[in-house]
Every structure is written in structure tokens, then in C-alpha cells.
Amino acid sequence: MEDIKKIKPYVKSFSNALDELKPEIEKLTSKSLDEQLLLLSDERAKLELINRYAYVLSSLIFANMKVLGVRDMSPILNELKRVKSYMDKAKQYDNKISKFNEKSQAKQENARSIIFNVLDGNRNRFEPSISKSNFQGKHTKFENDEPAGSTTTRIISNIEEARKPSSKKSKKSAKVGKNEKGKIGRG
Numbered sequence: 001m002e003d004i005k006k007i008k009p010y011v012k013s014f015s016n017a018l019d020e021l022k023p024e025i026e027k028l029t030s031k032s033l034d035e036q037l038l039l040l041s042d043e044r045a046k047l048e049l050i051n052r053y054a055y056v057l058s059s060l061i062f063a064n065m066k067v068l069g070v071r072d073m074s075p076i077l078n079e080l081k082r083v084k085s086y087m088d089k090a091k092q093y094d095n096k097i098s099k100f101n102e103k104s105q106a107k108q109e110n111a112r113s114i115i116f117n118v119l120d121g122n123r124n125r126f127e128p129s130i131s132k133s134n135f136q137g138k139h140t141k142f143e144n145d146e147p148a149g150s151t152t153t154r155i156i157s158n159i160e161e162a163r164k165p166s167s168k169k170s171k172k173s174a175k176v177g178k179n180e181k182g183k184i185g186r187g
Contacts, residue, residue, distance in 0.1 A: 028056060047090055054083045 031039075033053060040046050058080045065076060 025056070028053070044090075044094075051083065051087050051090060055080075055087065058083055 033049075036049060037046055040049065058076060062073065062076045062080060065073060
């Protein structure tokens with residue numbers, strides 16, 4: 001009799017848990033799995049439904065085997081581990097997608113703020129690339145009042161004049177030329 005008194009709270013708790021589970025099971029089994037999958041358009045929602053189905057079925061089989069006193073629970077435990085691994089992979093995928101979305105949003109916000117600051121000319125946050133501090137000190141200012149055409153003409157005439165041999169230079173080069181036939185010497 002004392003054993004029955006110890007077990008009654010567990011039986012009552014189990015009965016309450018079954019009462020809470022019954023509406024969820026009815027909702028899950030109101031339509032066949034194929035019908036429920038056809039109603040869903042999102043692949044992620046379909047994956048979630050299939051994982052939920054597999055987990056509920058495996059858990060119910062586990063509970064039934066416990067109640068019946070089956071000693072070798074390894075097949076159903078392996079199935080539960082497999083289903084849990086699928087659920088974990090789905091969560092990891094969701095986390096990866098959310099992190100990717102957060103990073104892309106952060107990059108977009110960063111680009112948006114940079115463009116806004118460049119276009120806005122906000123000088124309080126950023127200094128321009130060419131500022132007065134870059135031009136402090138001594139600098140040479142080149143002035144050229146001549147038009148570009150006359151400067152070019154002057155440079156060309158200087159080059160032509162440098163190419164023309166002067167009278168002294170031509171005599172020396174003539175002597176060097178005559179000496180080249182025999183020996184090299186100075187003129």
C-alpha cells in the first residue's frame with residue numbers, strides 16, 4: 001500500500017502531461033504529413049515540420065518503450081540523437097544566415113554613412129585629403145607669362161642650335177676625323 005501512495009503522484013503527473021500533449025498531437029495529426037507539406041511553400045518551414053514530426057514520433061516511441069519496460073533502448077536513443085542532430089544543423093544554418101544578414105546590413109550602413117559624409121562634406125568628422133596642413137612651409141611658385149607655343153619654339157631652336165657644330169668644334173672634329181684613319185691623336 002505504501003508503494004501505491006508513492007507512485008500516485010507520478011501517475012497523476014504523467015496523466016496531466018498526456019492531457020497537455022493530446023491537443024498538440026491532434027493538431028499535428030489532423031492532416032497527413034504530405035498534405036501539411038503541400039500547404040507550406042517555404043523550404044525552411046517544411047524542414048521544421050519534418051523535424052518536429054520525427055522528434056515527436058521518436059519521443060512517443062521512447063515513452064511507450066519505457067512504460068512497457070523494454071530494456072534495450074539503444075535503437076530509439078540513436079534515432080533521437082539523429083533527429084536532434086538534424087534539428088541542431090537547422091539551427092546552425094539559421095544562425096549562419098542571420099549572422100550573414102547582420103554583416104551585410106552593417107556593411108550597407110557603413111557604406112551609406114561613408115557616402116553620406118563624402119557627399120555632405122561633413123568636415124567635423126573627416127578632413128579633406130588636401131588640406132592646409134599639407135602645404136605648410138616653403139614652396140616654389142613657377143610663373144610663366146609666355147604662351148605655350150612660344151616656349152616650345154624656343155626649346156626647339158635651342159636644341160637645333162646645340163646640334164650645329166661651331167667653327168672651332170668643326171675644325172677639331174675634322175682633325176680627329178683625319179687622325180682616325182691612322183692613329184688616334186689630339187688636334
